[in-house]
Amino acid sequence: MDVLVWFRSDLRVSDHPALSRAATLGAVLPVFVADPQDWAAPAASGRHWAFVAAALTELGEDLARLGAPLSLRQGAAAEVLPRLCRARGIRHIVSHRRAWTAPRDAALRRVLEAEGITWEELSEETPGLAPPERLTPVEGAVAGLIPPARSLGLKDDPCPFAQGGGRRAGLQLLESFVTGRGTQAPVGSLSPLAGERSSLRLSAFLTWGLLSQAELRAALPGALPPEVVKAVTARLNARRRAGQLEGGAQPAAPLTAALAAFSEGRSGLPFADALMRYLRATGWVNAHARSLLASVALHHLGAEFSATGQMLARLLSDYDPAIFWFQLQKVAAARPLDPLRAGETFDPEGRFIRRWCPELAAVPQAHLHRPWRWSGAGSVLGRRYPEPLADPQKALREAAALHRLRLRDETEFAVIEDPRPFLFSPRAPNAQLTLDL
């Protein structure tokens, strides 16, 4: 039987149960569909596509080596898949199950069934399937081209230090962690400055499935201290749990002027701005920095939840709806974080701020985190660098008061209306999200 293997967020050939399963059934047509509905989503961005496009190049090479080149198509999956099946006389599709697209997938399944096509979905952790050494290609398959970002309606999205897409870049990063970084730095450090060394930085590779969770878990022991293996395993378990969550489609939420300024790293809060610029330039920040950025937007600037989420999601190369929206909810429900104190704690010498906010070069060290207190502030603030968008102390006080009110209301609501346990315990709000995995 000829089989279409649908690649989605699993852009690899190794440890790929769906591909292994298909190879046992007959000739294989590997397909990736760039569905405009996905790429028109308000949380999608050019940097996401750049990562995927590089991954597809390598996936195509790997599949060609195995004997069945990748067919790339642009269009609605509900039209492209039946068309490809009809053209090649295929009646069976195999893919991995993806919880966050489940509602859409149910509709797609009905379309396929109406065409007499069965769709088999496997867990990415299905055991016991040997990797194929060779694939038999479906006859007459046409490769197609990787669509340019613009044809998917994506705007230019400069990200000069973006992580290299492609599985081999991910393997190198993993190697650098298990043989070097992970053996030295304290893993799980909250400091955004230590983050690049002390955390894996493999999230984009996991989001798009260039590496499987299983191969990551298998690579961890070895040279790494047991406490590091334990910490990373806990995070991977959180990822596995998040993989069960469904995501919902969201209408585009417009940015307010304050949120737009913050998204450019121009909120007037030096450490938060430095983090935002770093995120813009790299597509990545560690977990604590994500919480801080989200907290500033939601609590200090009072920005709306969807608008905040879509703005941040577009900047994160590893945007994974199943993880992202759940984490953002946690930040929204947690105690507001103080961006000034965070800066003083994690960047006491201000090196990170000076690196990413060069406009503050003239500000003396003692005032770098709160430049408005410097007697010479007038020469910089409101000229080269903005005044704070919101009075930081007042914003924090008000946000904290709101948070306390919310907790009180939620507690009362929980007692009177709903005996089930709270998802977020009101008595133990935990803003340091990496610690409660």
Ligand SMILES: Cc1cc2nc3c(=O)[nH]c(=O)nc-3n(C[C@H](O)[C@H](O)[C@H](O)COP(=O)(O)OP(=O)(O)OC[C@H]3O[C@@H](n4cnc5c(N)ncnc54)[C@H](O)[C@@H]3O)c2cc1C
């Ligand atoms: C507001 C907010 C938004 C986030 N959005 C995303 C997102 O879109 N995509 C994403 O992959 N992670 C997200 N995270 C979780 C976490 O911050 C990142 O996975 C992590 O910072 C990525 O860096 P790393 O690869 O160095 O991970 P490490 O800290 O070294 O952890 C290793 C791996 O474990 C997984 N992991 C770590 N923390 C979590 C978590 N809390 N939940 C689920 N899996 C986790 C990731 O796959 C990560 O690559 C978000 C966190 C917050 C607070």
